[in-house]
Amino acid sequence: MPKIKKINDLTLALKTEAHAERRTFAQQIQHLADNGEIDSSLYDPATRDSTGASVAAWKQVMVRGAGLEPRGRHAAATVNDAFFRQEDNRILFPLYIEERYREVGRDSRNGLTLADVVTDTQPVESGVVNTQLLSFQDDENADLARVAEGAEYPVLTITQGDAVVRLYKYGGRLEASLEAILNASLSTFDRWLLKVRRQADRNKIRKALDILKNGDGNNNAAPNVNAAGATLTAADFVALLMKAEEYGAEPTILTGATAALGQALSMDVVTGTGSTAAAADFRDTGTFPTLFGMRPKLPPQRSVLTGTDQLLAIDPAAALTMHYDPRFDLVRYEDIIRRDLQAVQITEMLGFSKPDTGAATTLTLQ
Secondary structure, three states: OOOEOOHHHOOHHHHHHHHHOOOOHHHHHHHHHHOOOEOOOOOOOOOEOOOOOEOOHHHHHHHHHHOOOOOOOOOOOEHHHHHHOOHHHOOHHHHHHHHHHHHOOOOOOOEOOHHHHEEEEEEOOOOEEEEEEEEOOOOHHHOHHHOOOOOOOOOOEEEEEEEEEEOEEEEEEEEOOHHHHHHOEHHHHHHHHHHHHHHHHHHHHHHHHHHHHHOOOOOOOOOEEEOOOOOOOHHHHHHHHHHHHHOOOOOOEEEEOHHHHHHHOOOHHHHOOOOOHHHHHHHHHOOOOOEOOEEEOEOOOOOOOOOOOEEEEEOHHHOEEEEEOOOOOOOOHHHHHOOOOOEEEEEEEEEEEOOEHHHEEEEEOO
16 A cells, blocks of 8 residues: 555654655655555556656645646745645645755856866764865876786775864855745745855855865965966977876866966967867857867856966866765745744755865966
8 A cells, every 4th residue: 555645644753754864855755656655546556647657646646636837837836835725735835945956056157167177975963074185196106018927916005084173064045024924926936045045055165175286284275377378379288188187187177267268268279360160259248258178167256266377177087075964954844834934944964075176176376
């Protein structure tokens, strides 16, 4: 017999069960659905959205069980009408906040994203975590063709870092009166969540850039090359890419201070008469063209690059590890269900480590 047969079977006890099993509430609902524990009237695994992708169990339960389509025909409904008119719907509101917060992130056209600076994520149930460092050195002994019988093989060394990564709170607080929150339409509430999410992402990227450039305390600051002259040339970028290659990195993202990035985008390969079609598109639409195999992207304001004369080349495949504490809920379910709120507060516990020294390379202008 299915565990979830109707909407009021979704309870705080089920949320507590999800927490004990280190899952979000939505992940727990999906887990139950995948194991046949949700009635077919609430979940159909064959359901697809307009793009052909399967529809998550939490969304189907919300639509089929509570009759809510927050992004469809109920977008103009108020928070109060959607979630608090019916007692059984109250637990759906914090669930909605959590999952919409995860969905609403919207990348800017030329802005850095977390995917540019974070390679993998790791759950840790602690406020601190030791880092694992990858040691890569290219020398003549690393040529496999030169390993003689009985000789030592070249070694990629993984060591424990001396410094630890501390997890800090990220997120935001959406402050409004109870009446303002309850009377906001769901489409307006989504816009508020988008603002909170984008600010949180900026804060994460600022911290990530600091660690990419200066290291995480384990003597792994970004290697640097200096520009040969006052004006950037192709040779400077060749030197940058060769320095990255020494560490086994292949940068595909380029960011930097305003003046430095502006000078890079003013080179003849971009602005000259022989520039590419992508460069022409940059002049017409503002979309940055690829530069020596790297996509230029804007860092957030007030980052570690602000006020410097540096470019930072990033290899997203060898970038940072993001550590997060899965014990923290994005929102406090109990407070929201009771309507005991004057704010919607989003909280994440995160930290970043830099396993690869070559994750980023700096180019310093004269």
